[in-house]
Structure formats: C-alpha cells, structure tokens
Amino acid sequence: MKEYAYFPGCSLEKMASSYHQSAMETTKKLGIKLKELEDWNCCGATTYFFIDELLAYTLCARNLAIAEKTGLDVVAPCSACYKNMYFTAAHLKKDPDLAEHVNFALEEDNLHFNGNVNIKHLIEVFANDISTEEIQSKVSRPLEGIRVAPYYGCQIVRPQKEKENVEQPQFFEKILSAIGATPVNYPLKMRCCGGSLILSSRTAALSMVRNLLQCAVDSQATVIATACPMCQVNLEVYQQQVNLEFGTNFSFPVMYFTQLIGLAFGIKPKKLGIGKEFVSFAPSLLPVLQE
Amino acid sequence: MTDTITFGQEISNLLYASEGEPLRTCIQCGTCSGTCPVAGYMDHTPRQIIAMINQNMKEQVLESNTFWYCASCYYCTVRCPQEINITELMYALKRYSIWKGHYQEGLIGPIFSEAFVKMIVSGGRSFEPVLAPSYIFSFSLREFIQEISGATELMLKGRLPILPARIERLDSFKRMIGRIIPMGGLE
Amino acid sequence: MEKKEKIGVYVCHCGTNIAGVVNVAEVSKWAGENLKDLGVVISRDYKFMCSSLGQELIQKDIKEQGLTRVVVAACSPHLHEPTFRTACKGAGLNPYLCELVSIREQDSWVHTDKVAATEKAKAIIAGGVSRVVHNEPLTPLMVPIHPATLIVGGGIAGIQAALEIADSGTPVYLVEREPSIGGHMAQFDKTFPTLDCSACILTPKMVQVGNHPNITLMTYSVVEKVDGFVGNFVATIRKHARGIKEADCTGCGICWEKCPKKVMDNVFEAGMGNRKAVYVPFPQAVPKYPVIDRVNCTYYIKGTCKACEKFCPTNAIDFAQEDEVLNVQVGNIILATGYDIFDAHRMTQYGYGRLANVYTSLEFERMSNAAGPTGGNIVMRDGKTVPKVVGIVHCVGSRDKNYNEYCSAICCMQSLKFAHLVHERTGAEVYNFYIDIRTPAKGYEEFYHRLLDEGTHFIRGKVAEISDAVRLPGEEGKLIMQVEDTLTGNQLRVPVDMAILSVGLEPRADSKALAKTFGISCSADGWFIERHPKLDPVATMTEGVYIAGCVQGPKDIPASVVQGAAAAARIMGKIQQKEISLEPIRATVNADTCSGCRICNNMCPFNAISFHEDTMVSEVNPALCQGCGTCVAACPAGAISGTGFSNIQILSQIDGLLLLTLDKKKEAVVA
Secondary structure (H helix, E strand, C coil): CEEEECCCHHHHHCCCHHHHHHHHHHHHHHHHEECCCCCCCCCCCHHHHCCCCHHHHHHHHHHHHHHHHHHCCEEECCCHHHHHHHHHHHHHHHHHHHHHHHHHHHHHHHHCCCCCCCCCEEEHHHHCCHHHHHHHCCCCCCCCCCEEEECCCCCCCCCCCCCCCCCCCCHHHHHHCCCCCCCCCCCCCCCCCCHHHHHHHHHHHHHHHHHHHHHHHCCCCCCCEEHHHHHHHHHCCHHHHHHHCCCCCCCCCEHHHHHHHHHCCCCCCCHHHCCCCCCCCCCHHHHHHCC | CCCCHHHHHHHEEECCCCCCCHHHHHHCCCCHHHHHCCHHHCCCCCCHHHHHHHCCCCCHHCCCCCHCCCCCCCCHHHHHCCCCHHHHHHHHHHHHHHHHCCCCCHHHHHHHHHHHHHHHHCCCCCCCCHHHHHHHCCCHHHHHHHHHHHHHHHHHHCCCCCCCCCCHHHHHHHHHHHHHHCCCCCC | CCCCCCCCEEEECCCCCCCCCCCCHHHHHHHHHHHHHHHHHEEEEEECCCCCCHHHHHHHHHHHHHEEEEEEEEEEEHHHHHHHHHHHHHHHCCHHEEEEEEEEEHHHHHCCCCHHHHHHHHHHHHHHHHHCCCCCCCCCEEECCCCEEEEEECCCHHHHHHHHHHCCCCEEECCCCCCCHHHHHHHHHHHCCCCEHHHHHHHHHHHHHHHCCCEEECEEEEEEEEECCCCCEEEEECCCCCCCCCCCCCCCCHHHHCCCCCCCCCCCCCEEEEEEEEEEECCCCCCCCCCCCCCHHHHHHHCCCHHHHHHHHCCCCCCCCCCEEEEEEEEEEEECCCCEEEHHHHHHHHEEEECCCCHHHHHHHHCCCCCCCCCCCCCCCCCCCCCCCCEEEEEEECCCCCCCCCCCCHHHHHHHHHHHHHHHHCCCEEEECCCCCCCCCCHHHHHHHHHHHHEEEECCCCCCCCCCCCCCCCCCCEEEEEEEEEECEEEEEEEEEEEEEEEEEEEEECHHHHHHHHHHCCCCCCCCCCCECCCCCCCCCCCCECCCCHHHHHCCHHHHHHHHHHHHHHHHHHHCCCCCCCCCCCCCCCCCCEEEEEHHHCCCCCCCCCEECCEEEHHHHHCCCCCCHHHHCCCCCCCCEEEEEEEHHHHHHHHHHHHHHHHHCCCCCCC
16 A cells, blocks of 8 residues: 655645546555645745745745655645655755755744655656556556547656756656557647746736647647646636637647546546536547446 | 946856856857747847846846746756756746836736735635736736636636635744744745 | 985076065075085076076086986976976986976965965975985886887778878778778768868778778778787787678679668668668778678578679678687877767757658768769658758757767858758758857858858757647648747747758767777767877877877867878887887886785776786886876885885975974974
8 A cells, every 4th residue: 555645735625626536536546545744835836936935945845844744755746836845855955054944944833854755746656656557457448549648747847857858758658558548749748838827927828828739639639638737727727718819719628647547447537526627528538438 | 356246146146056057157049048938928038138137237137027927847947058047047036026126017927926925924825816816907808807707617616716725833834934034035 | 324415406486477476585595505414515596497598507517516416496397397307318417316396386376475485485395305315317218119000990080190101101000890991071972161072082092091002901890909008019900700702802793782681771871771781881982892791681690592692703702701800019009980970869859860851960961972872862751852941950969068068160060061052952941050150260261151142041049949840820841940049039930841950079989998998098078088188189198099080079171180190290200210218207016025916907097017927926017107106005015116206205205395394393293
C-alpha cells in the first residue's frame, strides 16, 4: 500500500473538484493512499512571488514543514503547486541563510523545516512509481480509438530540475498508451496556457489558448488531456471567450488525465466528476461512456 | 568606488541568489524573445528589457508592460544559451515595481497581485470571487457580461466556491507572516 | 668540511615593475651583507638584468670572481630562465647552477605595501641562495631522432604535413582509418570564400600522397599502441582487412557495381545516400582499392552471394584476408584526426530527425555536391521538389552553455556559402538567422557583402524553434521558424520549405581514448591541448607528439593547412639535427631504496616508469619523463628524487624563505 501526503491545492476544492475526485478514485484502485495534509495553506501560485520572495518561500515552507512531520513523499496534482513546493524545498536545502529566516517565521506555528521532503507531481506517480503493467492490469475498458492530445503544460517540465533535456518528454504519452488510448503528436504540448494571465492580461492569454486548441484540432485529437487545474480551466471554461474574441468555433473537450484513467478502469463517470465540464465529453467518448 | 548604485546593479543584486548567470553576460541573441508565447503582446521583448536594464534605463523598464505579461512558463530560461534565469528576472521586476509603487497605468497585474496576497493573508486559502473587483472593472460591457455569465455557469456546476475557505490555525499563520514583514515583507 | 660556494646575487629593477614596489637597492645591499654565511660574495642590482648588458654583468663576474653559483631575482622563470642559464653557459658555468627567483609575479606585482614587499623580496632571495648551494651541475639528455614520421589522420592537415615532410626526403607513415584519405574536405561541394570546388583542389594533393615514394599510405588502419619516447617511438598499427588483394586490384569498379547489397552510407554521404557492401567511399578515393564492409556483406552474414568474387576480372577478392598488425619505428608523430559535427538531434526544438526537411550542414554539402546522392540538385526529402524558401540557422550547438560554449569558427562563412549556393541553384528566397556575422579572414568580409548584394535576408536573432504547427494562413505545409528579429524587436514566424542547421564542430567521439594512446591531454571540451595557445599551437606537452588541424580546435581549411605545415617544419628541423637535447629535470629512482611496490608505475601521466621483473625495481625513462613530480610525492619509501628538485633543494629553499622569520623571532624551527 503506497502512501503519500496529498496536497490538493486551492483549485481542487471546487473549481477542479473533478480532478480531485478522479485522482482519489484512480489511486484507490491502484492501491495508493493519498492522505490529505492537515491544515495546508495556499501555495501562492505565481502571485506570491510578485510581491515578496521571502514571504512566498515562507508560505510554501509551511506546507513543507507540515508534510515533513508525516514522513511521506508529497504529491501535488496541480503543476503550479508542484513547481512552487519543489523549488522552495530545493532552495531551502541549498541556502541555510534563507532556511534560517523561514524557520524563524515558522516557529510561530510550531513548525520547522529540515529539508527532508520529496515533492512529486501526481502524474509522476502514474509515470514512475507505478509500472505500466500495473496500470494495464486494472484497465477493464481500454480507450480504443480515442485520440488524446497529451497537454503537459509548462510547469511540470520547466524549470529544469537537473540538467536534463526538457524538450521532448514522453511520460504522458506512455500513460495514455497504457490505458489503450492513442496519444497524438501534439507539437504545442509544452506551450503555456497563459496561467493567471487569463485574468490580468486576458487577450494575450486567450490568444495562447486559441493556438493550443487549434493545434489540437490540427493534430486530429478528439480530446485534450491535462494535468493541471489552471490549464484545464483556461482551455475549457474560456473556450466561449476565445470563440467570441477570434471568431472561431471551438467545442473541444478538455479532461484531466485521471478522468481518462478512471474511465479506462471502468469507474462510473459520475464518480470521476464527469458532468461538471463546460464542453461535454459525451460525443468523443461515447463508445467508452456506454455502460 | 561609487557611492550611488545604478539601476542595472540594483536589479543584478535582486538576482544574486537566483541560480543563473548575471544579466551582463547576455549576448542579445534573441532566443528568449523568439520563444516567448506572449512576446507579441509586450511593448518590449524580454531581450530588449535586458538590454535596457544593462543601460540603466530605469524609467522605461518600469513603465513597460513586459514583465506583467510574463506567464512564467520558463521556456526562455531553459533555452537561454548564456543560462540567464530570465523568468526570475521578470519576477524580480514585478517585485521591484510594486515595492517602488512604479508601474504602467491601467495594468491589472499589480492590483491583482496585491488583492491576491491580501486574500491569502486573511484566510490562508484562495477564494476567487474576492479577486474579481481587481480586474472586472477594466472590461468592456460585453466582456463584463460574459464574465458574469461564465461565473454563473461555474456556480451552477458546483465549481465556484460560495464561501471563502479558511485554514484552522489562522492566528498563528498571521503571526508567522508578521515575522516576515519586519524582515522586509509587504505592508 | 665542504668547500663554500661562491654565489653571485643579481637583483633586477625591471624598470619600475619591481623597483616601483620593492626597494631593490636595499635588497641587494642586504643580500650582500647578510647572506655571506651561505656563500654570497657579490650582490648587484641593475635596471634590466635580461638585457645584453645585464647578462654581461653576470658573465664578467663569473669569469673574474670565479663564481660557482648564480641567483637572479627578477621575473618569473617561465620567461627568462633560459636567458640567464644560457648566459652562464656562455661564461663557462653549468647552466643548472643558475637559479631564477621571481620577485615580480610573486612579489612586486601582487603587493602594494612597499615595506612588506621589500622584506618579502629579501626572504625570496634567501630561499634561492639556500637552494642553489645544493644544485648539481646537470647535462641535458641527448636523444637520437629517428628520421621517419608517423602522421595519424589523412585529412587536409595530415596530407599537407605528409607531403612537406616527404618532399624533404625522409619517410612518412600516413595512417587513416577510413578506406580513403581526404577527410571532411572530400565531402564538401565548394569552399569559401573563393568557391573553389573542394574536390578539385584536394584531389591533386591526394594523388601526390598516393604516388609519393616517401609516403607509406596505410588506409583502413588504426594505431593501436604507441611505446617509446621522442625520437624513438614504436607504433603498433592494425591494417583492417579490406578483403581485396591490393596487388591484383585495378580499381575497375565491377565489384561494387555487381554487389547486390545496398547500405545506408552514414559516414561519407552523411546518411543522404547509399553505398554497397563492397565500396570505395567516393570516386576519387586514394588508394583506389575498395573495401568489403564485413558487418553488412551478405557473405559474412549468411555465407552466400560472393558476386564480387565471381565478377572480378583479376581475382582480387579475398574473403579470408585477415587484419595485418605491424610495428613501425618513428621519431615524431603528428595527430591530425579532425572533428565530428554536433549531433543536431540534441536540440529537439529544431526538429532534426522529426521534421523531414530539416538538414544539417554536412547533409546539405552532400546534396549540393555534383557527385552526391541528388546529383547536385537542391531538393527536399521527396527527392524532387525544389524549395522556394530556405532558412539557414547559425550557431546550432555552439555559443550555447547548454551544449558547447565555444564558437565553431567556420559556421558563419559556411552559412553564407550555403546561401549563395541556394541562390545560384534554385533562385529561392534565403533567410540567414544569426547572432553575429563572424568573417575575419582574408576575403571573408567581402564574401559577406556579396551575399548581401545577392539579396539574402539576414535576420539577427537566434532561432527559438522550428515547428510544423500551423497558426496563420500561408503556413500550411511549411516549416515555421520562430525567431525574434532583434534589430526591430519583433517576434517573427518565418515559413520556409527547407531549414539548414549550421551545426558546430566537436572533437571526435574517441578523442579522449586517442589522447591516452599518445600520452597527450585534452581540454574540458575535448580538443587536444597545445603547448602554448599563442606561441606554440602545434606542439604538445609531450615531446615528439604534435597536433595539427581541427583536432586542436575548430578552424577553416587555410588554418588547418598552416598547422599541418608548421608541424611538418618543426619535425623536419628535429630530423635535421639528428639528435635533440631534453631538459635534465627528471625523476630518478634510487634502486637501493625502491621496494618494488609499483605505486609509481600507474601514477605517471606520461607512462614513463617501467618495472624490472628481474631486479624488482622501477625505473624512470628519462626521455619520457616530464619532471612533473607526481611519482616523487607518491613513493612511500621516498626512493624517487627529482633532479633539480631534490628534497634537500626544496627544504633548503623553505628554510631560506623562513630565515627572516627566524631572525626576528630568534626561534628554532620545530623539526
């Protein structure tokens, strides 16, 4: 029974609740336990770092300190949460000066961070910690003929953790193949969706979303799979706005990869949060959704 | 030995602890601007901003919208042949700009950021509706209506929080933040 | 009671370099008065000791005062040690009885406190004087030079060197691992800036090499091992079996015509075309004998076919032929093994290998070459469509900390050349994407102007990515080059039909192993290290081994030719001298105290220590030894001593340096 400390992040409460539901269902099926961190706070997305670096590190470190107490690896389903916590932990480990300042503040909450915590993105659990065979063994309804565009987004792969080459990862495609779907060649798979620009610089972000949707259409995918709530919201919730702004006609389903895995595992759609989306999956996933 | 510090040196100092080469090693190759997905919307490209900083053009840099349009996708940073951490530069410029209270008029970014952090400081968790006032009033009527209808749909699908979430140990959380502020945190 | 030496001390002002910080007159006076006990009989100071007058000062004193030791306090020994040693020799004193101590690089140039610097100068001189007492007269080692030369690598640099040495009348062994000589230059179409046909200027030299009575050409061969030392190397060469009897082969070509097995040629044709299992790499190959590729030949795989044997009119095919291993004796070696190109697959943002119409520079050369796989036609991968827009990317894998930090020197000119060829052959629109235009040599800038005149579109910006993701109308079916035009500040999407990547040059994949075989060093980048980057670019730290061409760093053809000729000239000079002298600063093993532990054997970076099984002691070969001192430090029995750097010399120098400290504190040094 693999156990992880689970950091859902603010979006998974409501906005991306289907991600949370499908994550819990699929991990349960694979015998993984996700224990939610007690009293976690917001990771800061990108915005904390616009205001004050030290404050941003402290707010992130609070979660890390809480996680350290559990002794488990931390799993974050959201790419921004993952990136923030990974790099906060890395910086605190490398810079004792910074760690001292941060720990001084954490004292107020009776917390202390020693640097002994591993941060993983939820998709890494499926890509690295579980073998392809194990995933395949739980597949009761392979997603035959479903062409999926694997949308990595930016903050899972960048910045570089070591000196690895980040230009052509394949782990998302591997997972999609394992559940029987057809991952398409999606040239813009690591292009940014705009993130919080959707609020602060709307037109710019809408143009980025538009390019991603157009590319998915050109790659002949029927559904986009994402691994980040921001990406899902930008690509899906704002599709109408994109159409109005650019005169396009997109009606493209955007799902969380855990929802796709859940469907392949034969879990009931409602349990995977299907039904909350703006663009219905039904047309593309008809063969699989039929009981 | 000069007593006054130049703008270029100030920004370099902000980047001192980041893991990247100093701004002065930029060879102006343009890879960052060529990669940036938002460069077309910026009044100056990332490369131009670096050139301007190296030339101490403080006014023009702070008045530009470049770093407010950065989505921190990090593509520029991983491709830069001189290994300069350009994304970190954009963050640093945002912080500097807010600290000095000097930024382009009409930009949503600074107001949005401050609203966001105030929200977190008051509750520890994010609550989207409270952010709306920071950007919604810059919209045209049509956009405003779209936004409202979008929000309504989200609410109907159960995706919009009605009540703000709060962490339990909010008091100690606020005291924790209080310890940072004397060290140079926000007001 | 040993006879006291008569030491002369000479302190140089070096203009104001030393005198500006150190009180030279005071130091000189102090040495004359306080170092009498050590043997100083005369102490002088002078403005420029290295000048003729300065040297004559020393020589006069040696003759008139009967000096037995000399200490010069001046600049670093790196610069003028030979000067003063030669001066002493001229006056009849063994040059190794002269010591040069640095009071410039080690004192006046690094301190600002004049008082402290002056005291330090006194200590440094005291150290030098204490040491020189223990110097022994040494004679340089004389080593005979075998007149033959081994040249490894048959590219233009190796060919040039071979011809020059062979023309002077001494024998040359030219070893090349491919079936023919010619190197990369044989692959090119035209050469910049003259646009000479590469093969036309290369092949006459190749033919000369093939015919030269003094050159023993060994192609399809590699050097496996090298033993010995300068003037006396023994190289073990393996001649891979061609499967062809050279005595019978006429080079008629029937064998490769009839051979049914096609193989992708990844070497000469850069993967753009095929060859047969029995082949010559290109029509003008020297030697003309083909080679059977045993990895791909049907006979060696399945035991069938033998078409070549059936059709060969002179019965020259010999499937049973075996490798030949032979030893050659040579006096000097030149390494001219050239370069490999940067693997463009690594820059995945450019889509090489993924997007069909992205080419490397070498692939384009083969395409453009009239004898190449497309007959000199510039066409896309489908073999027939002529591109209407071509984009050429500079600096691929060069000037980039993510790959290679250095500039590859030739790619700007190469990119301009490509632009010209595309204009000439297709009339297509050409875009060159660059960071800087580097055109330094003769005729290069003019070549750039020619390209500007031809209407090439130059965009200053390093290409961020090449993609086939269409976004705007007019981009369908094209490759989009996304770049910032830094001169206007606009992000551009330039649609092209064909993209050519000017990839950088890298050291050969096996360069580190090659360096080890020959006992030389590579830099961190992998290029071989020259003795001095400014003043000695073709010699290495290993006597008798020289480097020429791109093996020393990226360079164009004229520079490679120059280096080949330079290495040749150096070697011809040595051969003419018949013997050379080597610095006697060497390590020697005291056979009595050597315990035979052999720790030193493997430590020696120059493979200079051998072990005698019969007497169970190690011995240092003085000709190979470079005097680095590693073995001296490593020996647990303290049995190895460095001539010129013996323990007593070093310890005395330290004592001398501390002399002032002792004086002041009046304390004895704890043993």
